[in-house]
Amino acid sequence: MTVRQNIEKYPEVWHRFSPRETLMRYVWYLGTVFVAVWSISKLDIPWFYFLDAHVQAKDLAVRMWPPDWDFANQLVKPLIETIHIATLGTFITILIAFPVAFLAARNTTFNALTWFVGRFILVASRSVNTIVWGLLFVAIFGPGPLAGIWAIAFRSIGFMGKLVAEAIEEIDKGTVEAIEATGASRLQVLWIGILPQVLPVIYGTTVYRWDINIRESSVLGFVGAGGIGILLYSSINQFMWQEVTVILIAVLGVVIASEFLSATVRQRIS
Amino acid sequence: MLEIIRLSKVYPTGTVALQDVSFTVDTPQVVTIIGPSGAGKSTLIRCINRLVEPTSGKVMLDDIDVRSLNRRELCKVRRRMGMIFQEYNLVERLTVMENLLSGRLGYVGFWKTYRRKFPPADVVAAFKLLDRVGLSGYQDTRADALSGGERQRVGISRALMQQPDLLLVDEPTASLDPKTSRQIMRLLVELAHEHGTPALVNIHDVGLAQSFADRIIGLSEGRIVFDGTSQQVTAEVLTEIYGEEDWSTTIRKIEEDNDQDTQKGASKHKDRMTRETAA
Amino acid sequence: MKLSTETQTGAELQWHRIKLIENPLIRNGLALLAVAYIFWSVGSLEIEWARVAHGLPRAVKMITRMIPPDFGRWQLLIRGMLESIQMALVASFLGMCLAVPLGICGAGNLVPKPVYLIARSIIILSRTFHEIVVAILFVKIFGFGPLAGILTLTLGSTSFISKMLAEDIENMTPGQIEAIRATGANFPKLLIYCISPQALPRYLGVSIYRLDANIRHSTVVGIVGAGGIGQVLAASFSRYDYDFSLAILLTIIALVFLGEFFSNWVRSQLR
Ligand SMILES: Nc1ncnc2c1ncn2[C@@H]1O[C@H](COP(=O)(O)OP(=O)(O)O)[C@@H](O)[C@H]1O
Numbered sequence A: 001m002t003v004r005q006n007i008e009k010y011p012e013v014w015h016r017f018s019p020r021e022t023l024m025r026y027v028w029y030l031g032t033v034f035v036a037v038w039s040i041s042k043l044d045i046p047w048f049y050f051l052d053a054h055v056q057a058k059d060l061a062v063r064m065w066p067p068d069w070d071f072a073n074q075l076v077k078p079l080i081e082t083i084h085i086a087t088l089g090t091f092i093t094i095l096i097a098f099p100v101a102f103l104a105a106r107n108t109t110f111n112a113l114t115w116f117v118g119r120f121i122l123v124a125s126r127s128v129n130t131i132v133w134g135l136l137f138v139a140i141f142g143p144g145p146l147a148g149i150w151a152i153a154f155r156s157i158g159f160m161g162k163l164v165a166e167a168i169e170e171i172d173k174g175t176v177e178a179i180e181a182t183g184a185s186r187l188q189v190l191w192i193g194i195l196p197q198v199l200p201v202i203y204g205t206t207v208y209r210w211d212i213n214i215r216e217s218s219v220l221g222f223v224g225a226g227g228i229g230i231l232l233y234s235s236i237n238q239f240m241w242q243e244v245t246v247i248l249i250a251v252l253g254v255v256i257a258s259e260f261l262s263a264t265v266r267q268r269i270s
Numbered sequence B: 001m002l003e004i005i006r007l008s009k010v011y012p013t014g015t016v017a018l019q020d021v022s023f024t025v026d027t028p029q030v031v032t033i034i035g036p037s038g039a040g041k042s043t044l045i046r047c048i049n050r051l052v053e054p055t056s057g058k059v060m061l062d063d064i065d066v067r068s069l070n071r072r073e074l075c076k077v078r079r080r081m082g083m084i085f086q087e088y089n090l091v092e093r094l095t096v097m098e099n100l101l102s103g104r105l106g107y108v109g110f111w112k113t114y115r116r117k118f119p120p121a122d123v124v125a126a127f128k129l130l131d132r133v134g135l136s137g138y139q140d141t142r143a144d145a146l147s148g149g150e151r152q153r154v155g156i157s158r159a160l161m162q163q164p165d166l167l168l169v170d171e172p173t174a175s176l177d178p179k180t181s182r183q184i185m186r187l188l189v190e191l192a193h194e195h196g197t198p199a200l201v202n203i204h205d206v207g208l209a210q211s212f213a214d215r216i217i218g219l220s221e222g223r224i225v226f227d228g229t230s231q232q233v234t235a236e237v238l239t240e241i242y243g244e245e246d247w248s249t250t251i252r253k254i255e256e257d258n259d260q261d262t263q264k265g266a267s268k269h270k271d272r273m274t275r276e277t278a279a
Numbered sequence C: 001m002k003l004s005t006e007t008q009t010g011a012e013l014q015w016h017r018i019k020l021i022e023n024p025l026i027r028n029g030l031a032l033l034a035v036a037y038i039f040w041s042v043g044s045l046e047i048e049w050a051r052v053a054h055g056l057p058r059a060v061k062m063i064t065r066m067i068p069p070d071f072g073r074w075q076l077l078i079r080g081m082l083e084s085i086q087m088a089l090v091a092s093f094l095g096m097c098l099a100v101p102l103g104i105c106g107a108g109n110l111v112p113k114p115v116y117l118i119a120r121s122i123i124i125l126s127r128t129f130h131e132i133v134v135a136i137l138f139v140k141i142f143g144f145g146p147l148a149g150i151l152t153l154t155l156g157s158t159s160f161i162s163k164m165l166a167e168d169i170e171n172m173t174p175g176q177i178e179a180i181r182a183t184g185a186n187f188p189k190l191l192i193y194c195i196s197p198q199a200l201p202r203y204l205g206v207s208i209y210r211l212d213a214n215i216r217h218s219t220v221v222g223i224v225g226a227g228g229i230g231q232v233l234a235a236s237f238s239r240y241d242y243d244f245s246l247a248i249l250l251t252i253i254a255l256v257f258l259g260e261f262f263s264n265w266v267r268s269q270l271r
């Protein structure tokens, strides 16, 4: 008797979301589309450029082919320089990023002010593009690889510092407390309790960032900060498209090789 | 109902997981498949609904040759086979109700699926099942907030939502504690009997298998080495399935367990009855 | 008592020393190699140390010219910023849309091998070249202005979001997919009932991160004439208007800061 009544009581409809939630979802959908459409309408894009785009693309392709292979042997030195810029920039980054991350992590910073300073350095570093950092350092050191190295370093600090700071915030508190309980100084806690725990993250992000930096240093030459980008820029400016092809192929090779290397190393680490 | 004929499976790695396995299930019975890990139990279950493609042999569901079906027809046949997994395999970020209703995916159109608009009959059935497995009120809980036992109840309900002609169950209790394991097994067997659905249950725990099975199939190195009732499982049989070991304690313990458990089960069942009449 | 705590510290120390490379010979050897590399590379770079020596005073001079930042031409600043934001919004939106099919095709556990390989090569190829190179090629084809910038950023966003999406789908526990397949659901239903609920939060998170990244990247595509604040920035640099440059940089930093708060907030809503 009671069981039968129960059966009749089972609801026939069930909603995953309340009407309000459903409405909100559609508001978000429409809002996103609206924002995109509004943005593109405000940008006054010359749509007729699309009309002859294929002609331009074909023209470019024809002028880029065949690659001027004789040009290739001039590329070895700049390519090595490109790799050096990325690697040395990454080295410097490690030295600076760790202390900054220490300031920017809530559980290791000294007070609100130091936390804010740490965060600000990280955001500032990431907000300014490597190329823009390049512009700045070329203005300081003059054109050449040194400006490139510092540009790479200054941009990478934000990237690595952010990831390391997040890792520090997630470390095992027990270990740190155990070491603090022994009366260790702040520096000792840092060295013994925290650093070993975030070391794998540091290694991992370093290798990952190095791989990104190879890509970045290949274009730093556009603002005069050394590497293969100098050749690429001058070839483009002189409309030597067949040289451009060779350079692009060379960069492609280096980038893929470094990506492969970085992926292998990261796999080993984890 | 289900007929397996000379089924074999060789994995691309060269592992021979099943060799010439044949058996028939033609009454609504609970068949447990026992065997050491690596015997090919999971492979056997997965070959039946072709989550794993068999290498040779036949799988007949009524008069349908499952191996000959194309994608579309396979989907149709899969709707008729409910599957329950060791790791529950719920869609973690969906609610309990959505997980139950996923058992009806084979019957509902794309847009209705997208909008989670399932027919009233399905919703009623889902609420009823939730009540039956002891999860009433959980419909809006997300699957990732459930305990292991609760998840498996949802897993069982999802399979039953399909109103299947056959239940394929792969180690339903291997991730659960002993007590919950027995509860889940009992629920599963009761439900299979209630719905008159034959069930193929992989299990490596001989005790559990014996307590709940109508029939036991022993698998060893991809071959069937035993097929009979729980009473027929003797030390010799276990030795053949699992290898040499002193089985006397295992078997005796099972019998004790069994007695206690049926008593407890009965009293629990009575509890539930009185609760319901009181309400 | 004191002794025992000390030994405990010692134990802790050893316990938590995570040695990446067990063999001390190889570990120290690698460190030595790194030092040797630094000497070699620094030696081989052609650095005009004479110019560098002037660097510090020049930096000081530059900084004094930068400070205080000059917000006087705020109209130009706002217009450039707005254009950058609009470019970033459009590019992120297009990237989000294009990344869904590409990401799904790049997930090895969902699609046949040939589809997977094609999708993955597209993703890898579109990631290889720095956006400035891509921007130059697009400026060549579509002329100066925001169109080339949008296309550059779209390409980057698509490959980034689709790579993340593909990896996310590949990392899903295979069981859930198997279970939904076992209910007789076809591929489209598998996508909306299993893949999408599981992958959606991270997909949205990555997309929002990418919006933030696009605002940053839009500064650089402007340098080669592809529109946005970058064009204004490059112009101010070439005219030595460093105080205006600083104003622009500070505005970008502030915007990225805000963007970070916004994206953190959205991500916390997506749990
Ligand atoms: N995907 C696979 N690829 C290769 N070999 C497999 C695969 N799955 C299972 N095997 C092998 O097949 C045999 C049977 O496995 P399985 O059916 O999982 O056994 P059980 O479920 O009885 O533990 C084992 O030797 C296992 O290693």
Ligand SMILES: [Mg+2]
Pocket (backbone or CB within 6 Å): B041, B042, B043, B171
């Ligand atoms: Mg198994």
